[in-house]
Amino acid sequence: MIDLEQQLAExxxxxxxxxxxxxxxQYGLTSLIRLINQSQKLxxxxxxxxxxxxxxxxxxxxxxLCEATTAKxxxxxxxxxxxxxxNAYLKYRLQDMYIENHQQQxxxxxxxxxxxxxxxxxxxxxxxxxxxxxxxxxxxxxxxxKLDRTKILRRTYIRDRADVNAQVLILKRLPPETNWxxxxxxxxxxxxxxxxxxxxKCIPLLKEFYEKSRVA
Numbered sequence: 001m002i003d004l005e006q007q008l009a010e011x012x013x014x015x016x017x018x019x020x021x022x023x024x025x026q027y028g029l030t031s032l033i034r035l036i037n038q039s040q041k042l043x044x045x046x047x048x049x050x051x052x053x054x055x056x057x058x059x060x061x062x063x064x065l066c067e068a069t070t071a072k073x074x075x076x077x078x079x080x081x082x083x084x085x086x087n088a089y090l091k092y093r094l095q096d097m098y099i100e101n102h103q104q105q106x107x108x109x110x111x112x113x114x115x116x117x118x119x120x121x122x123x124x125x126x127x128x129x130x131x132x133x134x135x136x137x138x139x140x141x142x143x144x145x146k147l148d149r150t151k152i153l154r155r156t157y158i159r160d161r162a163d164v165n166a167q168v169l170i171l172k173r174l175p176p177e178t179n180w181x182x183x184x185x186x187x188x189x190x191x192x193x194x195x196x197x198x199x200x201k202c203i204p205l206l207k208e209f210y211e212k213s214r215v216a
Contacts, residue, residue: 004039005081011035012075012082016066029062036083043087049097057090095191099180137210138174144209145170156201164189166202173198 015028036042044050063069065082075085145167148154153167164187172178180191187194 008032008035008082009077012065012077020067033058039083041083043090047094049094049101053090053093053097056093057086060089061086092191096181099191099195141209142174153205156205158193158197166205169198170202170206
């Protein structure tokens with residue numbers, strides 16, 4: 001009996017032999033979708049964004065399986081099986097949606113500066129454009145990051161990528177912030193790498209500056 005991976009690989013080859021837009025291509029894609037769903041090997045979680053991310057993944061699958069329509073390159077069977085390829089894309093979309101939703105939630109619930117606790121500096125940075133009384137703080141942060149007098153921001157960077165440092169990311173994430181998807185494409189790095197570095201390295205530096213500015 002042919003195992004699932006081989007069955008999928010053969011069906012991908014068969015499907016992609018037919019020109020785009022033909023009934024035969026559509027039939028092949030439908031057969032693949034049915035087989036992949038039956039396998040129950042697609043990534044699943046209880047995220048509120050899961051269904052939206054899954055729909056985007058199926059759209060990506062149909063558009064880039066045989067030829068690159070919306071991606072830089074089409075599916076490559078030499079690099080992974082088709083389900084692994086889809087799961088990677090699905091996880092990226094889930095992560096992207098989580099980050100974007102988190103940023104929106106932070107912006108919609110502005111807190112008073114004096115009531116922000118130690119964990120709230122990320123909220124300050126993301127919400128800072130909205131309140132008039134915070135415009136001075138925003139400008140202070142922007143000038144602090146641009147000048148980087150101690151050079152600590154430029155010396156704090158992603159391993160082997162000195163061009164992707166705390167100074168660059170902080171300035172790009174200040175309102176109006178550049179979203180993670182665009183930054184991922186600009187620096188050719190996964191969203192997870194960029195957002196993790198931002199949380200681990202940039203936020204503590206912002207917090208330190210914020211606390212010093214309050215004392216001053």
